[in-house]
Amino acid sequence: MSSSTTLFSNISSNSTSLFSDKCTLTVLTVSFLLVLLVMKETGVLKFLQNSKLSLPPGPPKEPILGHLRVMPSENQSDVFHEWAKVYGDVIGLQFLGRNIIVLDSFQPAKELLDNRGLYYSCRPNFVVYELMGISPVLTFLRYGTKEFFKHRKIFQSFFGKRESAEYIPTQAEYAKILAGNLIRDPQQYVWYLEKFTTSVIIRISSGYQVIEDDDMYIKIAHEYSKKLNDSGSPGNTPVDYFPWLRYLPSWFPGTFYAFHARSAYKMMRQEFDVPVEYVQRQMANGTAQPSFLLYLLEGLNRRLEDIEDPLKKQTLYREELLHIAGAAGTVYSAGGETAYATLQTFILSMTLYPEVQRSAQEEIDRVFGVYDNGVSRLPEIEDRENLPFVECVLQELFRWHPAVPLGVPHRSTSDDVYNGMSIPKGSIIFSNIRGMSLDERIYSDPDSFNPMRFMPKEKGGKEEPYFAARWGFGRRICPGRYLAETQLWLAIATILATLNIRKTRDENGKEIEPEVKFTDGLVR
Numbered sequence: 245m246s247s248s249t250t251l252f253s254n255i256s257s258n259s260t261s262l263f264s265d266k267c268t269l270t271v272l273t274v275s276f277l278l279v280l281l282v283m284k285e286t287g288v289l290k291f292l293q294n295s296k297l298s299l300p301p302g303p304p305k306e307p308i309l310g311h312l313r314v315m316p317s318e319n320q321s322d323v324f325h326e327w328a329k330v331y332g333d334v335i336g337l338q339f340l341g342r343n344i345i346v347l348d349s350f351q352p353a354k355e356l357l358d359n360r361g362l363y364y365s366c367r368p369n370f371v372v373y374e375l376m377g378i379s380p381v382l383t384f385l386r387y388g389t390k391e392f393f394k395h396r397k398i399f400q401s402f403f404g405k406r407e408s409a410e411y412i413p414t415q416a417e418y419a420k421i422l423a424g425n426l427i428r429d430p431q432q433y434v435w436y437l438e439k440f441t442t443s444v445i446i447r448i449s450s451g452y453q454v455i456e457d458d459d460m461y462i463k464i465a466h467e468y469s470k471k472l473n474d475s476g477s478p479g480n481t482p483v484d485y486f487p488w489l490r491y492l493p494s495w496f497p498g499t500f501y502a503f504h505a506r507s508a509y510k511m512m513r514q515e516f517d518v519p520v521e522y523v524q525r526q527m528a529n530g531t532a533q534p535s536f537l538l539y540l541l542e543g544l545n546r547r548l549e550d551i552e553d554p555l556k557k558q559t560l561y562r563e564e565l566l567h568i569a570g571a572a573g574t575v576y577s578a579g580g581e582t583a584y585a586t587l588q589t590f591i592l593s594m595t596l597y598p599e600v601q602r603s604a605q606e607e608i609d610r611v612f613g614v615y616d617n618g619v620s621r622l623p624e625i626e627d628r629e630n631l632p633f634v635e636c637v638l639q640e641l642f643r644w645h646p647a648v649p650l651g652v653p654h655r656s657t658s659d660d661v662y663n664g665m666s667i668p669k670g671s672i673i674f675s676n677i678r679g680m681s682l683d684e685r686i687y688s689d690p691d692s693f694n695p696m697r698f699m700p701k702e703k704g705g706k707e708e709p710y711f712a713a714r715w716g717f718g719r720r721i722c723p724g725r726y727l728a729e730t731q732l733w734l735a736i737a738t739i740l741a742t743l744n745i746r747k748t749r750d751e752n753g754k755e756i757e758p759e760v761k762f763t764d765g766l767v768r
């Protein structure tokens with residue numbers, strides 16, 4: 245009896261202690277999980293995890309100033325690429341209290357900006373551009389705002405793949421005019437390339453037809469891009485970092501770009517407002533041609549018809565007109581400059597690589613016969629797939645010297661960890677598109693212009709992949725890419741079919757070697 249009692253009491257006391265231990269454990273586990281959950285929700289957990297991790301490696305920095313004094317003031321994309329060879333393809337820089345992450349190869353850029361796009365799609369402050377009157381434009385709008393989604397939707401519904409195909413006849417018409425101008429006056433080729441790209445984009449966006457060489461819209465577009473190129477590294481000037489600098493007098497250090505921006509304001513606004521006024525006049529006369537602006541202004545008129553209150557009507561009109569002007573201005577500034585830069589690169593590549601030009605022309609001649617021999621016609625967009633080498637020339641243009649070498653900077657909106665490296669919330673992310681184009685793990689001899697690299701092996705090529713970074717990344721990928729590709733293809737196919745591009749000669753008939761030099765700025 246006693247032994248059984250003892251046994252029972254032992255069992256009972258064991259089970260009680262076991263039960264209470266289990267209970268304590270459960271309470272502890274639940275509390276721990278709750279604390280973790282609260283820490284996760286409030287971001288404390290990520291902060292603690294990240295604070296143990298270090299930022300991506302980068303060049304040595306100084307106390308307080310960080311990397312300020314080593315930041316390159318020119319050729320940033322090339323300097324970053326050289327650094328990547330030493331520190332790896334994710335580089336961390338710090339200055340003026342900011343973290344800057346440079347992504348120098350495709351894989352991390354795709355992982356962060358595309359796969360984790362929810363947290364990497366914002367933009368830094370572009371205070372200088374705002375002071376210049378460049379607002380509201382999709383390129384610089386913050387991700388997640390009502391305005392962002394509104395502008396992005398407008399672009400996607402007007403410049404999607406199917407919609408862009410509708411502009412092909414206009415692009416083809418202007419490509420022929422371009423070839424004619426180049427044949428007539430080859431010395432002025434830079435001017436005619438600019439005229440071509442501006443004419444196409446202004447026609448699509450406002451229905452306006454550029455005819456004369458001294459056209460007002462071309463002058464506006466030209467001045468606009470000049471002022472933009474002189475306005476410092478995008479989102480990266482002291483005024484962008486410390487917006488209060490804009491209120492200080494111009495002699496105060498760091499205020500230079502605020503002063504520059506204010507003095508450019510009136511001129512810059514013309515790029516946005518003049519085409520809107522033109523289309524409004526045409527609408528009033530009943531002569532407006534189909535265009536991006538007509539589509540937006542008609543949509544606004546329909547919305548206004550439903551509003552009775554004159555004050556509400558007036559407010560909506562003012563607000564929406566600003567957005568319409570901003571969206572149309574984005575089309576000229578984002579679409580004209582980039583295509584113009586790419587075509588200049590095309591001319592340069594053809595002078596430096598005459599054998600590439602010959603191969604492309606032989607392909608065209610094989611398909612169409614020799615132009616001007618009565619047996620030929622000019623290439624049309626339907627011929628694109630029958631001209632694989634011309635296609636490779638276009639794709640190599642996107643890779644060899646990308647028009648937007650550092651992309652448009654993104655900004656992260658959450659603390660993150662990538663490959664054991666901390667990427668703090670608020671980091672400015674540069675996708676070094678130029679650096680990616682030089683990746684020797686993907687492209688053999690990347691400095692040389694070699695369209696054959698993309699051709700199939702059985703045709704003597706290397707089957708290297710097309711340059712995937714050319715349009716940027718994720719939720720900010722270029723919405724004008726379909727429009728741009730057809731325009732550029734038509735221009736280069738028409739030029740190759742009708743002209744021979746070669747180096748100019750000096751008075752002794754000796755070829756002058758062109759200088760390979762690109763401008764700095766958002767677009768080179």
Ligand code: HEM
Pocket residue numbers: 382383384385396399403574575578579580582583586647648651652653714715716717718719720721722723724725727728
């Ligand atoms: C050769 C021609 C072009 C090139 C190389 C190019 C390249 C790019 C690149 C690299 C970006 C940055 C994407 C990112 O942030 O990751 C971009 C953005 C953009 N592009 Fe293009 N682009 C071209 C033509 C065009 C055209 C024709 C249009 C307009 C019709 C256009 C409109 C835009 C806009 C609005 C953005 C900003 C998108 C956003 O922030 O959400 N682009 N482009």
